Amino acid sequence: MTAIDPITAMTPAPAKPVAAGRRRRFSSTFLAGAAILILSALLALFPQMFAPYNPTAFDYKAILKGPSLAHPFGSDNFGRDILSRTIWAYRIDLQIALFGTLFPVIFGTLVGAVVGYIGGWLEAVFGRIVDAIVTFPFLVLVIAIVAVLGPGLFNLYIAVSIVGWVFYAKLIVAEFKVQKRLDYAAAARVMGYSTGRIVLRHLLPNAMTGALVYWMTDMALCILLGSSLGYLGLGAQPPTAEWGVLIADGKNYMKTAWWISVFPGVAIVLTGLGFSLLGDGLADMMRAKQ
Amino acid sequence: MLNLGFVVRRLLQIIPTFAFILVVTFVIVRLLPGDPLSAMAGDRVTDAQVLQAKAELGLDKPFIVQFIDFTERVATGDLGRSFVVQIPVVNLISQRLPPTLLLTGMATVLAILLAIPLAFISALRRDRAADMAIRGVFQVGLSMPVFYIGLLLLTVFSAQLQWFPVGGYGDNWGDRFYHLFLPALTLAMSLAAVLMRNLRSAIVDVLNAEYVDFARAKGLMPRIILGRHVLRNALISTVALLGPMVGTLLGGAVITESVFAIPGVGRLMIDSIYGRDYPVIQGLTMALAVVVSLIFLATDLLQAALDPRVAK
Numbered sequence: 001m002t003a004i005d006p007i008t009a010m011t012p013a014p015a016k017p018v019a020a021g022r023r024r025r026f027s028s029t030f031l032a033g034a035a036i037l038i039l040s041a042l043l044a045l046f047p048q049m050f051a052p053y054n055p056t057a058f059d060y061k062a063i064l065k066g067p068s069l070a071h072p073f074g075s076d077n078f079g080r081d082i083l084s085r086t087i088w089a090y091r092i093d094l095q096i097a098l099f100g101t102l103f104p105v106i107f108g109t110l111v112g113a114v115v116g117y118i119g120g121w122l123e124a125v126f127g128r129i130v131d132a133i134v135t136f137p138f139l140v141l142v143i144a145i146v147a148v149l150g151p152g153l154f155n156l157y158i159a160v161s162i163v164g165w166v167f168y169a170k171l172i173v174a175e176f177k178v179q180k181r182l183d184y185a186a187a188a189r190v191m192g193y194s195t196g197r198i199v200l201r202h203l204l205p206n207a208m209t210g211a212l213v214y215w216m217t218d219m220a221l222c223i224l225l226g227s228s229l230g231y232l233g234l235g236a237q238p239p240t241a242e243w244g245v246l247i248a249d250g251k252n253y254m255k256t257a258w259w260i261s262v263f264p265g266v267a268i269v270l271t272g273l274g275f276s277l278l279g280d281g282l283a284d285m286m287r288a289k290q
Numbered sequence: 291m292l293n294l295g296f297v298v299r300r301l302l303q304i305i306p307t308f309a310f311i312l313v314v315t316f317v318i319v320r321l322l323p324g325d326p327l328s329a330m331a332g333d334r335v336t337d338a339q340v341l342q343a344k345a346e347l348g349l350d351k352p353f354i355v356q357f358i359d360f361t362e363r364v365a366t367g368d369l370g371r372s373f374v375v376q377i378p379v380v381n382l383i384s385q386r387l388p389p390t391l392l393l394t395g396m397a398t399v400l401a402i403l404l405a406i407p408l409a410f411i412s413a414l415r416r417d418r419a420a421d422m423a424i425r426g427v428f429q430v431g432l433s434m435p436v437f438y439i440g441l442l443l444l445t446v447f448s449a450q451l452q453w454f455p456v457g458g459y460g461d462n463w464g465d466r467f468y469h470l471f472l473p474a475l476t477l478a479m480s481l482a483a484v485l486m487r488n489l490r491s492a493i494v495d496v497l498n499a500e501y502v503d504f505a506r507a508k509g510l511m512p513r514i515i516l517g518r519h520v521l522r523n524a525l526i527s528t529v530a531l532l533g534p535m536v537g538t539l540l541g542g543a544v545i546t547e548s549v550f551a552i553p554g555v556g557r558l559m560i561d562s563i564y565g566r567d568y569p570v571i572q573g574l575t576m577a578l579a580v581v582v583s584l585i586f587l588a589t590d591l592l593q594a595a596l597d598p599r600v601a602k
Binding site: 128129131132133134135136137138139140141143144145146147148149220224227228231232233234244247251254255258261262265268269270271272273276 | 303306307309310311314318319321429430432433434435436437438441442444445449450534537538540541542544545548559560562563564568571572574575578579582583586
């Protein structure tokens, strides 16, 4: 089978080895990603402290105003402050990143651990299921599921969870096949530990790294997906401030009031970059450790 | 040369895939909350029509019988009838599929045309300014949602500069390419980014390989080494990536078509969702999944033809 691991597709070539004396605990890529995401998390947790206006308040004296000191990101056709709306949307979009990936990470990891440990016929069956799911166009399936269940964030989470776990399971299975043959696993078996303990306490922590790196990419992808559905009217519903919804709000004003759509897009790109940098940095650090 | 055993094995793999597609598309419509039929029909139809549709869909029969009926109908090319426009779903899809396939095809070609030269520049000037700039731009491109890229290109090149039409689909081939250029470019960005990244590291690996040293030692011209040895080997991994990416690309086409108002299956999908036209949604999901799995199959076979090691 030639399906490519998402990891191989998404991660760059390994960084050049750093001279021993200059080796740092955290790579600069990792730190840059972490800084962006910590700031994003603060905006999501305490939007009221950063947003200058109420994100849903109409102000008919400030309709379609360009960026200024009063409205750094401008205002929309109802006079709502774009900066405030973009900040409040952090809460929704980071929630999409988290809730859209939480079930896949946990369930995929557990399935991967069981399948990888038992192997044999179970792995063969699992392989066929993975092949079938991977050939399904992911976005089309998610849109179809949301179409049937109805628009909204909760149904979006269900839709991405149904498919998303497969990628984690695949990574864990591959890693388990290597780990369970190593000496420490044999030692744990000789010590008479229970299978559950060997799998959860010994093998899993060592097999998790690839899945963790992929989790970062996945959260970025999930924001792209969530905002795309929001843009199409199938995700978060207005007047909720969500980046995709905000961009859709401004799409008819692109020629005259570009700021309505452009700034929320910048927030998406920045957050995506944060996750990518963190993931890349994490991958480099794991490689260095090995 | 293609290994016959591999081809047969790979062709047989399409069977469970199709079975899975059937099951998923069958189940999807049954996920509808409440009585599926009243939900499907809404308040647009009379009771008699509901009963007729119920018999047509076989919703009064046991689950397994329903599934067998469904499979039989699909096998004979019957995907039901649209609630909204009252024509067979198969006809609707076959009308709307060509723009989407053309868009996706153009995007793939554009992505390859963008990725190959840039990957070479990047790999040959590794860690220098050009490499950093190219990778930086693609990293940003990879973090941008498709609809956002589309909206920006549309505003700059269609609305402001008026170089391209703001949307739609042309009447003849030349006009179609012209109409689809910006949408295809939009769709190509993320694929180009993934291909570029992969191709760059493949080229770096190949450049360090012994057979390239040998070619250099033989005194072959760098241009020939790059073309014959480096490019061919680096392309194998690109072809391997294309298959899995086609699904993503078709999904992106759904969104791109909404941004650029292209009358393809993506627009049909979104319109059907707003119109709660479930037979169309079901048929489209199936058609797109089948298209993707066939392209997947084609790229697997192509890859095996390029690289005999794959078929072992």
